[in-house]
Amino acid sequence: MQRYFIDEAIQVEQQVTLTSETAHHMLKVMRMQPGHRVELVTPDEQAFIGELTELDATDKTVTVTVQSPITKTVELPIETTIVCGLSKGDKTDWIVQKGTQLGANRFIFCNSQFSVARWDDKKQAKKVARLQKIAQEAAEQAHRTHVPTIEWRNSLTAVAQESATIKLVAYEESAKDGEHAQLVQSLQTAQPGDRLLCVFGPEGGVAPKEIEILAAAGFKMAGLGPRILRAETAPLYLLSAISYVTELASL
Template sequence: MQRYFVAPAQISGHTAVLEGDDARHLAQVMRARPGDKFIVCDGSGREALAKVVTVDKDIVRAEIVEERFAESEMAWRVTVAQSLPKGDKLETVIQKGTEAGAAVFLPFLSQRTVVQYDERKEAKRVERWRRIAKEAAEQSHRGVVPEVMAVSSWKSLIGRFAEYDLVLLCYEEEGRAGNGLRRVLTEFAAKQAEGGKPRILIVVGPEGGFDEREAEAAAAAGAKPIGLGKRILRTETAALYALACIAYASGELGGD
């Protein structure tokens, strides 16, 4: 069933309203008619089954049939800090990372970032990234649209490590040394209280990886440098790989 994220004000009492692009998509692409049903979400986990009442060019009005709370979020709240990669790779990270359950995306600049960062273009890029996150959240039936933050400096990112219960620095040298993610996550999971929602930060470097001094600075600030297996992953693959491992370790994939 089609799903749309709207501002909380667009869900009021027993009515829901779609406007702009969302209304046009439901009316023109999905060819909705009165009586058709869809899911509407306010972005905070609240969602409702709605039935179309009227369809106009730029606005669809609907009746709330049933309210419920989304149960599709990860057991642990995960932020992906990704050093800006070349081309449209960050779009891939945001799209697929949203499907995998990431709650926040935090792009940053590091020593080996090769992208020519232009602050004047940042607003439009962030706007596009946020739109990709919204569309991916709708497609994957998320209850929350992940936050996509403005591009940060490496120094600023390190300064935020204290906000998290666990900071994982994806560093290929640790992989070569055999210091993998499994042990860290197993130990971390054993310490979690029932019903808790710990905050985890995954830090992924650019195409050329982290400079040794960056890795040392991150470790000194509390990050745990970890490897992601015996193979070298592309920068756009590393965060997705780590997210899957975290979903498994948190028990989200079932089993004991």
């Protein structure tokens, strides 16, 4: 069943008229007809099953009758923010798309000392808007109830001021030294509702000066296993580990 995020509150037995991109996707991409069932998610992250009862190709509108709520929990128990120094090419797209599918709550991108790519104020607005669209599409595909927010900071110094229950830096030097206890300890002691924020460097990693700033702000250095991961792979490793510890291992 296709899932869509809508911008209004709804309730069972209500008829909802959908327009714009959502209606276009139903009509032109999915070729839906009356009787098709869909899932709708409201701004307060409530999900419902609905049935298409009327299509108007001329006005490009779709009417859906809300049938029943969906109560299944699909979000990670820990609210996870992924912070990434800018990487080259389309790696930011990849991180947002796959990270959303794996349960990230928020993404923050920033210029960092080792970043080859750079976003100025004019460029970042368009980039953030594009990434937000990618996040919504990925959240619909993954049947999530939350669309991750995409944010921008000018530097890791600004990121150091962020608050969270658990603050980590994925540090390749820790991995080289065989350190793995910090991540395990952080995840095993985390409680539902805790907020975890983890910083990932671009190609080349996090610079020593940035490590000093983050450490002074209370961030802990954490290795991600014995192998050195690419910039776009490391966030996905973390999210998978969080899912295993907080979801699969507790079944």
